[in-house]
Amino acid sequence: MGIATATTSAAAVPATSAARPAKPMALWRALNTALHDILEDTPEAFLLGEDITTWGTGGGIYGVTKKLADDFGRGRVMDTPISEEVLISAAVGAAMQGCRPILEIMYSDFTFLGFDGIINQAAKARYMFGGQFDVPFVLRTNGGSGIGKAGQHSQSLETLFAHIPGLEVVVPATAGDAYGLLRTAVASNNPTIFLEHKNLYNDRGPVSFEPIPFGVARIARHGTDLTIVATQQMLKRSLEAAEVLQEQHDLSAEVIDPRTLFPFDMQTVITSVKKTRHLVVAHEAVRDYGWGAEFVAQVVEEAWNDLDAPPRRLGGLRTPIPYSEVLENAVIPSANQIVATALATRRDRQHV
Amino acid sequence: MTTQTLTAHYDPAVQGFTGLATMTMIRAFESRMPLLSEEGLIRGSTHPSVGMEAVATGVSLALGPRDTIASNHRGHAHCLARGSDPGRTMAEILGRVDGYGQGKGGSMHIGVKELGIIGTNGIVGAGIGLATGAALAAKQQGSDAVAVVYFGDGASNQGVLGEAFNLCAIWNLAVVFVCENNHYAQSASIEEMVAQPDLSQRGTAYGVKSVNVNGMHLDAVYEAAAEAVARGRAGDGPTLIVADTYRYLGHMAGDTEIYRSADEVQEWKDKDPIGYLARALEQQGVLTAGQFAQLEADAARVVAEAEAFARNSPYPEEFRAGTDVYEETV
Numbered sequence: 001m002g003i004a005t006a007t008t009s010a011a012a013v014p015a016t017s018a019a020r021p022a023k024p025m026a027l028w029r030a031l032n033t034a035l036h037d038i039l040e041d042t043p044e045a046f047l048l049g050e051d052i053t054t055w056g057t058g059g060g061i062y063g064v065t066k067k068l069a070d071d072f073g074r075g076r077v078m079d080t081p082i083s084e085e086v087l088i089s090a091a092v093g094a095a096m097q098g099c100r101p102i103l104e105i106m107y108s109d110f111t112f113l114g115f116d117g118i119i120n121q122a123a124k125a126r127y128m129f130g131g132q133f134d135v136p137f138v139l140r141t142n143g144g145s146g147i148g149k150a151g152q153h154s155q156s157l158e159t160l161f162a163h164i165p166g167l168e169v170v171v172p173a174t175a176g177d178a179y180g181l182l183r184t185a186v187a188s189n190n191p192t193i194f195l196e197h198k199n200l201y202n203d204r205g206p207v208s209f210e211p212i213p214f215g216v217a218r219i220a221r222h223g224t225d226l227t228i229v230a231t232q233q234m235l236k237r238s239l240e241a242a243e244v245l246q247e248q249h250d251l252s253a254e255v256i257d258p259r260t261l262f263p264f265d266m267q268t269v270i271t272s273v274k275k276t277r278h279l280v281v282a283h284e285a286v287r288d289y290g291w292g293a294e295f296v297a298q299v300v301e302e303a304w305n306d307l308d309a310p311p312r313r314l315g316g317l318r319t320p321i322p323y324s325e326v327l328e329n330a331v332i333p334s335a336n337q338i339v340a341t342a343l344a345t346r347r348d349r350q351h352v
Numbered sequence: 353m354t355t356q357t358l359t360a361h362y363d364p365a366v367q368g369f370t371g372l373a374t375m376t377m378i379r380a381f382e383s384r385m386p387l388l389s390e391e392g393l394i395r396g397s398t399h400p401s402v403g404m405e406a407v408a409t410g411v412s413l414a415l416g417p418r419d420t421i422a423s424n425h426r427g428h429a430h431c432l433a434r435g436s437d438p439g440r441t442m443a444e445i446l447g448r449v450d451g452y453g454q455g456k457g458g459s460m461h462i463g464v465k466e467l468g469i470i471g472t473n474g475i476v477g478a479g480i481g482l483a484t485g486a487a488l489a490a491k492q493q494g495s496d497a498v499a500v501v502y503f504g505d506g507a508s509n510q511g512v513l514g515e516a517f518n519l520c521a522i523w524n525l526a527v528v529f530v531c532e533n534n535h536y537a538q539s540a541s542i543e544e545m546v547a548q549p550d551l552s553q554r555g556t557a558y559g560v561k562s563v564n565v566n567g568m569h570l571d572a573v574y575e576a577a578a579e580a581v582a583r584g585r586a587g588d589g590p591t592l593i594v595a596d597t598y599r600y601l602g603h604m605a606g607d608t609e610i611y612r613s614a615d616e617v618q619e620w621k622d623k624d625p626i627g628y629l630a631r632a633l634e635q636q637g638v639l640t641a642g643q644f645a646q647l648e649a650d651a652a653r654v655v656a657e658a659e660a661f662a663r664n665s666p667y668p669e670e671f672r673a674g675t676d677v678y679e680e681t682v
Contacts, residue, residue, distance in 0.1 A: 044492075046492055075492075076492075080519070081515070081518055081519060081522070083515035083518065083519060085481065085511060085512045085515055086480070086481045086484055086512050086515035086516045086519055087515075089478060089480075089481025089482055089484070089485065089512065090481050090482070090484040090485035090488055090516075090519070091485060092481070092482060092485055093422070093470060093481060093482035093483060093484060093485020093486045093488070093489070093499075094485040094486065094488045094489040094492070095485070096470050096482070096486070097420065097470070097485070097486050097489035097490070097493075098489060098493070099488075099489045099492055099493070101485075101488075116475055116478055116481075116512075117478075117481055120474070120475050120478060121473075121475075121478055121481075121482060124461075125463070125470075125471065126676050126677070126678070126679070127456055127676045127677055128453055128456055128457040128461035128463070128471070129452065129453045129456075129457055129461065129462075129463030129465070129471060130451070130452060130453035130454035130455075130456055130457065130463075130676060131454075131675065131676035132452070132453075132463055132464070132465040133463065133465060133470070134679060165677050166677055166678065168678075188679075189679040190678050190679055
């Protein structure tokens, strides 16, 4: 049916920012720049969210909307009441009427207050009405743990959103991806959940100011002995783990960042597994029933004969995210656990 | 601001006559629903609005072509009064490919983009947020279009309403909140489910201009709606209209109606909106008994043709189950 491989064409993004030289910047600044460029060249776009103009240094809780209200006015960058339910469904209604609203929900945990708008309305409006309506709605929010925000400000909900037909789910891990994927999210005519990670906002990386298409995974590190699939904070830890595996165990890990969980790029993963014959999936969302299980299942179905060992999954424990640092560190996978799991996978091959 | 000319006040020869024709057609259409359901042609549930015709009709008469409506599970009348084709509407209810949603939506999910119908909705209060968004879109686009949301007394107990009232009031969004108080949320009576029976006070509490109208009287509904629409167009913000009305049939086809008495139903049938309007128009000299009989005959013919169209429309081919989930970019 062509659904699972649907991609949003990056060609739909206006090209006014082309030919700008690439430069390194923090992830939050890359998002800020993307929003600036979007407001400049997309008249249908506007931003709304709680405390997005005057909090902190003047741009929401992590600075992503800094100075945008100054540059584009309060007509396009709007502070809202604390009313997630109506804000989410209003953004959907505005999108159905030809706008490109970009709604910031302060923490992804708060999206639960507006799930009707996301799941019953945004995700289904195109389908139930027989394809009459585009829903170019972007919900920007942050998920993930690592900075002591505790149980109701730290969840990783990407699996939950990826499960819903009709939604696109974006999980950028680097500054460059954050810029490029946000440009594509706003150009997309599908509702998009754009999940930032609160512990990556200050990570710096090169930004080339080009849109990045959905459904195209990035090989973050090339390798030959083992494939690791990971997103966001787990990607970072997987890259650290890959260095340890190389230096201490002479194992060459290939690390893949899916970048979007729907649409998703299975082909890059399968091609890699055919080469390395070993797979580990690491994510911060709760491991049980998580998206890693989906990736593993598809690899098993499509490349069983290319595997030398059972694929393994790492994910968050089946607990809420605790507050105390020692506990918080205990509930999501560490680089050391990724190393240990990779070694276990390689050991398993002897039994094959 | 550019707008089409609105008749500020109800004119029996204009809104009255047109309204009576529309209401008569809706009555004929909705009266078929339980029968089509019994025949097995309607899957799931269908929620007729017989008795409530004056609300959808009176509000629609006050709207212009660029305005938007959001509706709920009991939405056929809202769509028909807004101008949806009876044949395509019924085809959707029967799950046929010529329905507005190719049979994917059914009775509770009818959307018509070219008429500004952003959907009937299986979530009773969901249209409240969507209409707020349509009004926000109009503001962003520099348009004076108004968004209407229809919801029932039951949905008035959902939290989104308070959030929407506040947001529309602070941003002066042009939303007309039309609460159809038909006295029952499924089987739960308004008396048991609401401590403050004057629902219009809820809007007032949030700074939303709020009025009560007799929802069985087309003229009253029209005048309140025209005023609310004019206020929205002028940038003066939202209005809540609470229309007191009643559904003659059950919550849905097949409802046993054990929760209310036949006497109560009869009491409301005695206030029938179509009978009331026809009598008034006859007294006002803009309708003869013969013309009314002709309107009823026309309505019966339109609905019979719609039904024939819907019955003859094929069921969608299986491949359509997988289309329109996402925009299909090639």
